[in-house]
Amino acid sequence: xxxxxxWKVALFPRPLVGMHTVLDFENSVSLDGFFPSSQIxxxxxxxxxxxxIYGHIEMDEYLVNVIDTDHFQRLHDxxxxxxxxxxxxxxxxxxxxxxxGVAHLAGKQVTHLFHKQRGEIFESEEDYKSKKKxxxxxxxxxxxxxxxxxxxxxxxxxxxxxxxxxxxxxxxVHHEKRSVMLLRHLIDEKGLxxxxxxxxxxxxxxxxxxxxxxEEPFMYQIVANEKNSLDVxxxxxxxxxxxxxxxxWGFDPDRLINxxxxxxxxxCYHRREVYTVYDMFTTRFKLHKVIYNHRTVKAVELMxxxxxxxxxxxxxxxxxxxxxxxxxxxxxxxxxxxxxxxDPKLAKAKQxxxxxxxRDLYKFVDEVLIPPGVKQIKESDIAxxxxxxxxxxxxxxxSVYLIKANHGMGxxxxxxxxxxxxxxxxxxxxxxxxxxxxxxxxxxxxxRLLRVYSKVQGKEESIKKAFRRCLHRMGITRETERxxxxxxxxxxx
Numbered sequence: 001x002x003x004x005x006x007w008k009v010a011l012f013p014r015p016l017v018g019m020h021t022v023l024d025f026e027n028s029v030s031l032d033g034f035f036p037s038s039q040i041x042x043x044x045x046x047x048x049x050x051x052x053i054y055g056h057i058e059m060d061e062y063l064v065n066v067i068d069t070d071h072f073q074r075l076h077d078x079x080x081x082x083x084x085x086x087x088x089x090x091x092x093x094x095x096x097x098x099x100x101g102v103a104h105l106a107g108k109q110v111t112h113l114f115h116k117q118r119g120e121i122f123e124s125e126e127d128y129k130s131k132k133k134x135x136x137x138x139x140x141x142x143x144x145x146x147x148x149x150x151x152x153x154x155x156x157x158x159x160x161x162x163x164x165x166x167x168x169x170x171x172x173v174h175h176e177k178r179s180v181m182l183l184r185h186l187i188d189e190k191g192l193x194x195x196x197x198x199x200x201x202x203x204x205x206x207x208x209x210x211x212x213x214x215e216e217p218f219m220y221q222i223v224a225n226e227k228n229s230l231d232v233x234x235x236x237x238x239x240x241x242x243x244x245x246x247x248x249w250g251f252d253p254d255r256l257i258n259x260x261x262x263x264x265x266x267x268c269y270h271r272r273e274v275y276t277v278y279d280m281f282t283t284r285f286k287l288h289k290v291i292y293n294h295r296t297v298k299a300v301e302l303m304x305x306x307x308x309x310x311x312x313x314x315x316x317x318x319x320x321x322x323x324x325x326x327x328x329x330x331x332x333x334x335x336x337x338x339x340x341x342x343d344p345k346l347a348k349a350k351q352x353x354x355x356x357x358x359r360d361l362y363k364f365v366d367e368v369l370i371p372p373g374v375k376q377i378k379e380s381d382i383a384x385x386x387x388x389x390x391x392x393x394x395x396x397x398x399s400v401y402l403i404k405a406n407h408g409m410g411x412x413x414x415x416x417x418x419x420x421x422x423x424x425x426x427x428x429x430x431x432x433x434x435x436x437x438x439x440x441x442x443x444x445x446x447x448r449l450l451r452v453y454s455k456v457q458g459k460e461e462s463i464k465k466a467f468r469r470c471l472h473r474m475g476i477t478r479e480t481e482r483x484x485x486x487x488x489x490x491x492x493x
Contacts (some may be wrong), residue, residue, distance in 0.1 A: 002297060028040055049100060051459050053239050057104045062133055062193070065099070067141055070328060071186040075099060075143065077331035081241065083300040084149030084291065086356070090244045091291075095143045098237055105232035106139035107132055109222050109257050121216070121262045131219065134198060138205035138223045139232060144186075145178025147321070148332045149304055153236065156401070157304045161318035172321040176224070179206050185324035197266035219269040225267075228255075228417035229408030230277060238283050241291070249286055251279035261421065263429040268419040274432055277415055278441070281407035288405040289447070299362045299453055303352050303397050304335065306455075311338050360454040362399060366464045372411055375404055377470060385469040391464040398463050399453045406446035413445050 045061040045068075059067065066072055074122040075096040084091040113121060114128040147153035158173050171177040180203040189192055194202075197212075208224035217227075226230035235253035242250050256277070259270040270276065291297070312318050315334065320326035338349045355361070376435025379395035386393050408414045415437075419429035434441050452467050454460045471477060 102139035
């Protein structure tokens with residue numbers, strides 16, 4: 001009997017496709033009558049993917065050529081919501097399926113504009129197909145550069161692992177820049193049929209700005225919209241996150257896509273959809289407020305970050321962000337590598353991860369809403385404010401995290417940067433001011449919450465007292481915040 005096994009254990013094990021059923025037409029199974037004939041062409045590597053959000057969607061050969069690479073398959077092992085599944089068990093979806101969804105919506109947006117304004121914004125059908133290819137590929141690769149744990153890899157791990165001076169000269173501390181880096185590496189290594197001009201254009205759409213489409217700014221407003229944060233990236237992750245989390249929030253992205261057109265080179269929406277736009281931004285805020293920054297979710301994430309920091313000198317995680325070959329080996333599975341390691345140098349990191357498994361989590365101590373402009377409070381600032389007569393604390397005993405929950409553009413109202421039109425005869429877009437919509441819309445569009453956790457049992461009271469003293473020295477109290485709100489309310493009246 002052969003001892004050959006049909007499986008092998010990988011260093012970074014990756015799950016199967018999961019909720020995506022892939023129908024491969026390389027050997028062309030006849031599906032006449034099941035899909036429209038326009039969907040099934042003679043392309044050798046075209047595929048139909050059964051997505052849980054959009055149903056059966058077509059992936060052109062140029063998309064499949066990217067999907068079937070190590071660079072993209074790595075996203076199977078990068079959960080969309082990081083460690084959130086430790087609190088919300090359904091949050092196990094990945095950046096693999098999200099990226100496919102973004103590519104689909106990006107192509108859908110361009111196709112809608114082509115059918116609606118064929119002769120206005122596209123020189124020819126070939127011009128349309130060329131732009132659709134660029135936009136779809138940008139949507140597909142926009143998250144290639146995400147590290148383990150989701151956004152906290154950039155926002156917490158790299159900010160603590162690298163000095164401020166190193167961060168200032170290293171663009172790859174931002175996942176968008178790493179996505180462009182990996183795109184370049186993917187094209188070179190796999191020999192993809194993409195020109196240098198196409199590569200540059202895709203990279204610019206991932207970043208959200210550039211010069212390739214300076215005469216067609218709407219192209220930068222589809223995948224990563226820096227102008228008003230209204231883009232298909234959010235269209236997909238809001239739908240996908242709410243579905244997997246089983247929360248009854250949401251909006252209708254199809255309404256926005258179908259009500260869109262280009263005027264003056266800008267992507268615009270019909271005026272009646274202003275409330276749909278607000279629904280999207282409100283849903284995004286609620287997800288950040290209730291889910292992404294849930295107290296326990298954040299405690300688990302901070303512990304995972306501490307584990308990576310403790311392992312960094314051994315695994316060289318922070319150094320990988322500028323090295324494509326090294327970064328491709330980095331995913332959520334790095335946590336399992338640490339847990340299974342016998343290296344004594346990883347003992348501290350391993351112990352932190354075991355605490356997560358035993359549910360011995362960092363303890364929430366306190367939190368306070370703070371006004372805009374207040375500088376970040378550090379652990380050492382709080383430790384320096386401890387009171388006598390209580391168990392002594394050190395900066396290493398606590399973790400402080402500044403949470404920002406907004407509508408996509410910091411303190412600004414993103415809708416005031418959205419262009420609208422009234423009729424198809426309009427030739428110039430217009431803006432809608434908050435006062436023209438409703439008197440019950442918010443006037444403040446970002447919430448800043450300073451939250452403190454204790455890493456050591458028995459020191460919660462000492463940390464809380466020190467935190468309150470630190471806030472008092474800075475002139476921040478709950479009464480200060482209540483007074484500020486009353487002042488804003490009176491000013492509005």
